[in-house]
Amino acid sequence: MTKIIEESKAILNLDDLIDPVFSSNATEVLKKRYLAKDEEGQLIETPKEMLVRVAIAVAKAEEDPGTKHMWARIFYEMMADGVFIPNSPTLMNAGRRMGMLSACFVLPVEDNIDSIFNSVKATALVQKAGGGTGFSFNDLRPNGSIVKSSGGTTAGPLSFIDVFSQATTAIQQGAFRRGANMGILKIDHPDIIDFIKAKEDLSRWQNYNVSISVTDEWMKALKKDPLDLHEVYHSAWGCGELWQKTDRETGELTVRSFKPSEEIGFGWRHWTLGDTWNLICERAWSTGEPGLFFRDKANVKNVLLDSCGPIEATNPCGEQPLHPYDSCTLGSINLSKFHVEDKELDWSSLESTVESAVRFLDNVVEVNNYPLPEISKMSKDTSRRIGLGVMGWADLLFAMEIPYNSETARNLADRIQDFITTTAEHYSESLAHEKGTFGAWKTSSYGKAQRSMRNAFHTTVAPTGTISIIANCSGGIEPLYALSFKREVMSDSDGYFTVMEEHNPYWKEAVAKADISNGMQSALLKHAIQHGSIQDFDSNDLEVEKLKKLFVTSHDVSPNDHIDMQASWQRRVSTSVSKTINLSKSSKVQDVKDAYMRAYDKDCVGITVYRDGCREGKSGMKQPMKVFSVKEIQKAKSIPLPFNYNDEMLPATRTRIKTQFGNLHVTIVRDTQNDKEIEVFAQLGKAGDLIAADIEAICRLSSKLLRLGCTLDDVIDQLEYIGTTHIMPSEYGKITSMPDALAKAMKKYNNHKKDIDLKRVTNGKERTESEYGVACPSCGAKLSFQEGCMKCQGCGYSAC
Secondary structure (H helix, E strand, O other), X not given: OHHHHHHHHHHOOHHHOOOOOOOHHHHHHHHHHOOOEOOOOOEOOOHHHHHHHHHHHHHOOOOOHHHHHHHHHHHHHHHHOOOEEEOHHHHHHOOOOOOOOOOEEEEOOOOOHXXXXXXXXXXXXXXXOOOEEEEEOOOOOOOOOEOOOOOOEOOOHHHHHHHHHHHHHHHHHHOOOOOOEEEEEEOOOOOHHHHHHHHHOOOOOOOEEEEEEEOHHHHHHHHHOOOOEOOOOOOOOOXXXXXXXXXXXXXXXEEEEOOOOOOOOOOOOOOEHHHHHHHHHHHHHHHOOOEEEEHHHHHHOOOOHHHHOOOOEEXXXXXXXXXXXXXXXXXXXXXXXXXXEOOEEOHHHHHHHHHHHHHHHHHHHHHOOOOOHHHHHHHHHHHOOEEEEEEOHHHHHHHHOOOXXXXXXXXXXXXXXHHHHHHHHHHHHHHHHHHOOOOOOOXXXXXXXXXXXXXXXXXXXXXXXXXXXXXOOOOOOOOOOOOEEEEEEEOOOOOOEEEEEEEOHHHHHHHHHOOXXXXXXXXXXXXXXXXXXXXXXXXXXXXHHHHHHHOOOOOOOOHHHHHHHHHHHHOOOOOOEOOEEEEOOOOOHHHHHHHHHHHHHOOOOEEEEEEOOEOOOOOOOOOOOOOOOHHHHHHHHOOOOOOOOOOOOOOEEEEEEEEOOEEXXXXXXXXXXXXXXXXXXXXXXXXXXXXXXXXXXXXXXXXXXXXOOOOHHHHHHHHOOOOOOOOEOOOOOOEOOHHHHHHHHHHHHHHHHOOHHHEEEEOOEEEEXXXXXOEOOOOOOEEEEEOOEEEEOOOOOEOO
């Protein structure tokens, strides 16, 4: 970093610059993920030096030395004030050897081996530097198609998505941050049902978001008659006995009958549009995926439609529909910085910030070190796409005393986005006169209108996981996940987690100012700590009711209000909006159907729903972020002694599961008085000494955990999906190892215990509802699902 510091003296006077003010959480995030380190992993730059590094690197796109100095200072001050923060790859890589500054990419996947594995290689190059990738698998032939060159058959798009996913898993080991992907398949692809069902096993494609590409034609047909049959027989998955194809010119219908394979299993006799819609929504209810990508609505905003064709895919969180090989650098403005008084904004300051941010992002396009020449040509020479977004929306509404779920909030959102997009377009137009238009300008919508433009696309609404922590504001356009929650921060010295309370500052200040007693204030704060929300706080006090109305969290907002807010931002944004429609745990599949249809009717480009708790226990990780609990704090501060059970007679249940090494017999002992499992024993039929010793060790440690107060689910979370090279299929999903087999035996036991009320009927078959969950792979804290992505409120980790 000596070179950067020396360079800064020639461009900026380091001592003359304002000092950035970062919260303790922001500082911790910067140390762990952003600040430069030497070969031994020791920090070699400060947060201030990081911002100087970025500002100087981005200002290098300016030709005149005086202009370069001026813009470097402006760029630095925007970031130091927390008014504007670029996306993570820019903070990480600007001014450093790798130099790749973009966050969003879409790579082509054509129907041949060369293209497929060239894209795998390109994925490695992009994700190694911290970018996320999206793919359309529409062109790949379905499972079972004949390969003329060999006479064999193809395995279909799903098998190749497995390859892409495994490549991402391997890349993550040496990457700056976890890689993320978006896999999209069109609704009329023959393998669409397998695609919809693929993530029933959430250990598959853990680094992939999946969405269905849906056309206006398909949605209109669904609305008109859900009983209409599909035009393509889904032979790969055998969910019907009927194939039909309509000749689009003559209208003639060809029908052939097929005998369903017993190996594939049951299916509907006639696969209708409604059947597919029901399955999409049922899977989204159960796992949060697939989302929907409304292809035609995205291409309404595609100013390069005639230049580069229709857009078929998006980046991992869906806010950037992109052409193949195109990329986008993102940056977000902190809206909470522009509140001046009452219910008004400093529009003049916002205007100048938008203009500076547009120049910053356009400079990034110029100085970016793209991972492939095809990406460089598309991004730098063809589109010059930038993605200016926002964050701090929930904080701004708190400051202006406007409830998130109100018409006033939605109107303000529309007004702000219209202002930002209009300002960005005007400044891009002036930049075009100064520096030239984007390469595809002549055949673009702007070219046909004879309006000069530097960038083909300007605004977006992207997730702001870690950069909102750096800016110390709420994320994106989402409501708060909770007014108060816990952060688990790992201490570098002793390796233990420190549990800290985190209160939204606007919430805490509002309670302090409220005309209520000190006792009521304490009760409100305590309730928020324990529940995250205050909506069920029992009080008739008018001041408390005012606080309830204003301080709503993501689960206090109805799905309709979530969607309507997304639609308000969507109207004037250049591309799309990344937002999660949060559903309560008690929501029904019909709620998902209603949300998906409303998003389409409101002209959203895409939609993701997430039902609270829907992934608990299904992915081998923990429950999404819960609110802070006083009991959990007390538990974290003291380690309980194990319970001693001296009873000579205790009831037990034995279960059996097939493994790679033979039948595993598992016995679980239960203390009926305290309604708790306390011991686990397991024996393998034909185990060698080494395997038997491993099993005994796992069972002893599991029993110790149970006696320390952990639940059987806690033990399952630790053991399930531990992987090896020995994998075998089973009726309980893939068994990846002996610990995984033991966990699945415990789940089998748990399912046996479940009350019959937890069972539901889907498509004529009785299924048992289980729960899902996700924990931060960096610090172990609970994750929340927001902005289309899993995010850690503790260490700033983002799955996207």
